Amino acid sequence: MLELEKIKAAHETIKDFVYKTPFSLSTRLSKAMDAKIYLKEENLQITGAYKVRGAFNKIANLSPEQKKKGVVAASAGNHAQGVAISATHFGVRSTIIMPEAAPLLKVAGTKALGAEVILKGNNFDEAYAFALEYAKEHDMCFVHPFEDELVQAGQGTIALEVLAKVENPDYIVVPIGGGGLISGVASCVKQLSPNTKIIGVQSSGAPAMSKSFAAKKQINSSSVRTIADGIAVRDASKITLKTILEVVDEIVEVSDDEIANAILYLLESQKIVVEGAGAVGVAALFERKFCFEPGSSIVIVLSGGNIDVQMLNVIIEKGLIKSSRKMIINVTLIDKPGALQGLTSVLTGTGANIVKIDYDRFSTKLSYGDAMIKITLETKGKEHQENVSSALRAAGYEFYEEF
Known part of the structure; x- marks a missing residue:
């Protein structure tokens, strides 16, 4: 493992330039998971990430x-x-x-x-x-992003800041791409708090290090595809794998859907903006990818917050649909005056808020004289959406819902 003195030396080198990022107990996450959940917010670092x-x-x-x-x-x-x-x-x-x-x-x-x-x-x-x-x-x-001891030592300074706040946490959860962050953090933790378990998290769309850790030898991926671009590394590093096998207790994987849910949760409930790589630890926590006892102290490293605005918009929109707060329906109408007004009157009666209407009378899938209306609604949950569907059927409308 990386020598503790090198990490301490790195801390002295960077301390007047790099931010000591916020570290706090998340009361909402702690209540939801029946544990003490701490967040190390490297998304608020000087460049928006720990790197x-x-x-x-x-x-x-x-x-x-x-x-x-x-x-x-x-x-x-x-x-x-x-x-x-x-x-x-x-x-x-x-x-x-x-x-x-x-x-x-x-x-x-x-x-x-x-x-x-x-x-x-x-x-x-x-x-x-x-x-x-x-x-x-x-x-x-x-300047290698992870196969360099000076780089790893710099990343390991996160652990010094964490352990200064929580002396012996039960778990520290760390994202893994190339392995430089977890090599530095885990090396530091295992020398100062050896009973703390280090949990690494990879995207299932870029699982080279996870597979290599399980096999205890380098296994590369043929390709990568994940919304967590910060950890989208195709090949496992032999150098960081050697360290990881020595100091990491477990590596788990999370899917893009699980990552997106974590991003949306942190944004909406914690008012924290993170990128895909920064959200994998929370995703692993939510999905119980690793086992922990009630009351455990768990530190999650939010590694970065540099998420593309367009990607964030997609995640929000999909999240609203999955959580039944947005509903998209396609309704076939007879294309005549007043037809659309009749449809919107039914929807208004359900209390759903219409936010977008698309009107198509030219599709070859339609019979002559018909029109397809796509309507986007704001709704208040699954039960409300069921009420909307029931009202449309009762009024004689043919429709299907988009998911």
Whole structure:
């Protein structure tokens, strides 16, 4: 495992630049889960994610000659911004290789922090391969997002801040992409609080480290697909896997639906905005992916908050539908004056609020003289939606519901 002294040294290096992010007991989550649930809000970090800790520590420790040559990094977004702001702080030129599908928010944020951005590859691993070639060709220092002890030590400073607040938590739940965060955090925790269990969480759409942990050998994925772009790593790192096998107790997986539910819960109930990677710990908690006793103290690392606004909108809309607070119905009407008014009168009588109407009379699926009306309604739960359906049937309307 990573030496504790290296993590403490990293803390001294970064403490005047990196935020000591909020750490608090969530009363709502604690009540819901019958445990003491603490949130470490790295989504409120200086760049919106924990990655700046490791990036700053690495660049701070470069030699004057290395700083003069400049740095290169590969990242889906959060490491990119960490490297960019840290390099700019030290007056170092930075070039970041990002996947072509990287969220616009993260691309723009990286450029705004002073880096040159090159979009290359379909995922992190393809961007990473190009970045290595680029660094070699231009004789620049490559700042690895997780296979670097200085980077891992920087990430491990999160654990120092957590243990200063809760001396011996029962569990610490940490997202896993490449494994740098959990390597640093778990190494620190196992040396200061050895009885604390470390739970790693991966997206089921990018499960390389989870599969490797179970098999105790490197197992790579053929592809990745997940809304948690910050942990969308295709290949398991042999370097971090070695550490993880030593210091991590369990790794679990969560689906995109479970991640989306956690994002929406944190936004609505906790007033906290997190990205997919930042929500996986809460998703694992909600879905009881790991076992814990009532009253256990559980720390969840919210690793980042740089979620694309369009993705957040999709998650909110789908979440409202799944929770029966939004209803989309398609109704076939005879296309004549007053037909739509009759339909809306029935809906008004149920107390449902109409927020959108689409009117289609040209579909080849319709009989001549008919029209298809798609209506989006705000509703008050499952029972209310059943009342809406009953009222439409009683009024003689043919319809189907979209989910």
